[in-house]
Amino acid sequence: MNRSAVPPPVTQVMEAAESWLPRRMAQVESRLADVVTAGGERLGPDASATLEAGGKRLRPMLVLLCAGPEAGPGATRAAAAVELVHMATLVHDDVLDAAPLRRGRPTVFSESGRERATAVGDLLLSRAFAELAVGPPDPGEDAAAAGAERAASERQVAILADASVALALGELAQRRDAFDVGMDAERYLDRCLLKTARLFECACVIGRDEDATQEALAGFGTEIGLAFQMLDDVLDVSGPPERTGKARGTDLLDGTVTLPFIWAREEDPSLSEADLHELDAEGAEELCERIAATGALERVCAEARGRVQRAKDLVVSAPLDAGRRELLAMVADGVVERYS
Amino acid sequence: MNRSAVPPPVTQVMEAAESWLPRRMAQVESRLADVVTAGGERLGPDASATLEAGGKRLRPMLVLLCAGPEAGPGATRAAAAVELVHMATLVHDDVLDAAPLRRGRPTVFSESGRERATAVGDLLLSRAFAELAVGPPDPGEDAAAAGAERAASERQVAILADASVALALGELAQRRDAFDVGMDAERYLDRCLLKTARLFECACVIGRDEDATQEALAGFGTEIGLAFQMLDDVLDVSGPPERTGKARGTDLLDGTVTLPFIWAREEDPSLSEADLHELDAEGAEELCERIAATGALERVCAEARGRVQRAKDLVVSAPLDAGRRELLAMVADGVVERYS
Numbered sequence: 110m111n112r113s114a115v116p117p118p119v120t121q122v123m124e125a126a127e128s129w130l131p132r133r134m135a136q137v138e139s140r141l142a143d144v145v146t147a148g149g150e151r152l153g154p155d156a157s158a159t160l161e162a163g164g165k166r167l168r169p170m171l172v173l174l175c176a177g178p179e180a181g182p183g184a185t186r187a188a189a190a191v192e193l194v195h196m197a198t199l200v201h202d203d204v205l206d207a208a209p210l211r212r213g214r215p216t217v218f219s220e221s222g223r224e225r226a227t228a229v230g231d232l233l234l235s236r237a238f239a240e241l242a243v244g245p246p247d248p249g250e251d252a253a254a255a256g257a258e259r260a261a262s263e264r265q266v267a268i269l270a271d272a273s274v275a276l277a278l279g280e281l282a283q284r285r286d287a288f289d290v291g292m293d294a295e296r297y298l299d300r301c302l303l304k305t306a307r308l309f310e311c312a313c314v315i316g317r318d319e320d321a322t323q324e325a326l327a328g329f330g331t332e333i334g335l336a337f338q339m340l341d342d343v344l345d346v347s348g349p350p351e352r353t354g355k356a357r358g359t360d361l362l363d364g365t366v367t368l369p370f371i372w373a374r375e376e377d378p379s380l381s382e383a384d385l386h387e388l389d390a391e392g393a394e395e396l397c398e399r400i401a402a403t404g405a406l407e408r409v410c411a412e413a414r415g416r417v418q419r420a421k422d423l424v425v426s427a428p429l430d431a432g433r434r435e436l437l438a439m440v441a442d443g444v445v446e447r448y449s
Numbered sequence: 450m451n452r453s454a455v456p457p458p459v460t461q462v463m464e465a466a467e468s469w470l471p472r473r474m475a476q477v478e479s480r481l482a483d484v485v486t487a488g489g490e491r492l493g494p495d496a497s498a499t500l501e502a503g504g505k506r507l508r509p510m511l512v513l514l515c516a517g518p519e520a521g522p523g524a525t526r527a528a529a530a531v532e533l534v535h536m537a538t539l540v541h542d543d544v545l546d547a548a549p550l551r552r553g554r555p556t557v558f559s560e561s562g563r564e565r566a567t568a569v570g571d572l573l574l575s576r577a578f579a580e581l582a583v584g585p586p587d588p589g590e591d592a593a594a595a596g597a598e599r600a601a602s603e604r605q606v607a608i609l610a611d612a613s614v615a616l617a618l619g620e621l622a623q624r625r626d627a628f629d630v631g632m633d634a635e636r637y638l639d640r641c642l643l644k645t646a647r648l649f650e651c652a653c654v655i656g657r658d659e660d661a662t663q664e665a666l667a668g669f670g671t672e673i674g675l676a677f678q679m680l681d682d683v684l685d686v687s688g689p690p691e692r693t694g695k696a697r698g699t700d701l702l703d704g705t706v707t708l709p710f711i712w713a714r715e716e717d718p719s720l721s722e723a724d725l726h727e728l729d730a731e732g733a734e735e736l737c738e739r740i741a742a743t744g745a746l747e748r749v750c751a752e753a754r755g756r757v758q759r760a761k762d763l764v765v766s767a768p769l770d771a772g773r774r775e776l777l778a779m780v781a782d783g784v785v786e787r788y789s
């Protein structure tokens with residue numbers, strides 16, 4: 110739902126980054142694999158579908174990039190935890206949408222059914238918080254260092270829990286507004302903040318110590334999160350299906366009204382008379398054409414690009430080393446590029 | 450699923466306890482209400498169904514009783530968090546079972562549908578961890594006290610996350626073993642540990658500082674958790690429906706094989722030929738009669754009573770004040786009484 114099959118260019122950033130980033134990303138991947146295999150035979154049949162669910166690991170990369178090469182193991186744990194929350198929501202989304210495929214591969218839902226997929230999502234969400242918990246202190250451990258590690262972990266739990274609450278509230282907002290063709294842009298933005306941007310924001314600050322940079326990075330995360338969601342919503346209308354991996358107008362068929370529709374309605378008020386309950390695949394495609402005809406897609410793209418630019422401006426002013434500022438800008442551009 | 454409509458005598462313990470316990474329980478209730486109303490209009494229509502979902506607050510009472518009257522606000526937070534995890538699993542269980550009622554009241558699922566109920570469950574689970582997170586330190590705060598509070602909170606996250614992971618693994622185990630009439634008692638116990646006993650165990654230790662008492666209390670929680678589940682499973686077979694609020698053999702209809710069936714099969718091997726896929730309400734009732742005829746229900750009850758006795762023995766040896774030892778024994782007896 111609301112997500113495209115076209116991956117953001119994480120690979121591009123990985124190639125441009127110094128070796129610490131790919132090394133850390135590999136650590137995150139191995140933690141994720143551990144989580145999935147730690148379930149033993151219980152998770153066996155769903156393990157690969159679960160690991161695939163998250164996709165290109167954009168969020169953990171943001172965690173690591175923002176935390177920087179000096180960050181301790183807490184940042185790697187946080188990166189895995191953020192991705193686990195993301196995976197959990199996708200697994201549950203696929204249950205609700207009865208989705209057979211995600212990124213061209215079978216979903217946990219389609220492999221194992223509603224019951225197991227719901228439990229797998231709950232498991233991933235719980236594991237996310239387990240990731241953040243530091244074990245009991247070693248007898249010989251430096252008390253001050255242990256105390257600092259604990260305080261950091263405690264802060265991470267607060268940040269991740271808030272983001273995870275926001276995701277659920279965003280899902281509830283989406284259900285509340287479903288099929289409401291009169292929904293306004295403010296509600297749309299509110300929902301995108303909850304459903305998408307808050308986890309991006311969380312990713313940008315969770316691996317760092319609290320400092321003055323945090324605000325800029327939080328803003329960066331919010332802006333690219335919103336841009337990401339807006340462009341996803343454009344792709345749902347524009348297609349083509351060969352590229353997005355789903356039929357045009359899938360959101361509309363689900364009753365999900367997004368910014369392209371809302372802005373198109375301003376140009377073509379007859380769209381307010383659409384009844385999404387009555388929509389079939391053909392009708393959805395036709396509605397997409399009417400939305401596109403108003404120029405709303407270009408307007409949403411411009412809005413998203415403006416947000417990406419704002420995100421980049423925020424990073425320029427952040428006291429990070431030039432190399433990481435550049436990589437973050439590359440991530441921001443990547444969000445737009447996956448549309449163009 | 451696997452849970453009875455007959456409440457354990459929490460009220461009885463509340464009346465016997467000194468005033469600190471009811472006062473703390475009221476604080477927990479008010480935190481739970483805050484969580485549910487903090488979602489604002491989004492959770493509005495489901496708020497009361499959600500608050501009802503947890504029932505009699507047995508788990509938070511265990512948290513508070515084990516933590517004792519001297520415990521800080523961390524214990525109250527932990528009590529609320531444990532109940533939120535419990536509520537989350539019930540809300541998701543009701544989605545999977547498409548359950549119209551729980552304890553005679555409409556479920557979130559029946560009030561608001563699958564989608565909202567799934568999101569509500571995710572929200573409750575996330576909120577549980579948010580409860581445990583202490584806010585940023587006050588400028589004037591005593592650093593040592595703040596450090597200790599953070600370490601405690603961090604430990605609570607680890608304990609709750611592990612229990613919450615266990616719940617999900619238990620659900621997966623139940624799905625794995627569904628309709629397997631040849632399942633053995635070991636698998637049953639493993640599942641009960643994960644699905645039920647681990648959260649009871651968590652409740653008994655999460656509000657305390659780590660100390661020598663912890664092991665005894667953890668054992669207490671495990672034993673009453675197992676007894677609780679076993680007697681629930683007996684009630685599913687014995688009924689009567691007027692008392693349990695559900696038809697006899699509901700578990701069997703779901704394909705869930707429990708200890709009464711497993712031990713009945715030892716006496717009456719023809720039970721191995723039952724095909725639970727083919728079962729209807731009448732067939733389930735008949736199967737319940739056949740199970741009861743073997744004497745398996747009495748055997749399971751005796752096993753559960755033995756566990757309750759072991760739980761009480763563990764508490765006797767724990768260095769707690771006599772008042773609380775008595776109240777914990779009362780809780781343990783309550784688990785049995787709700788059957789008799």
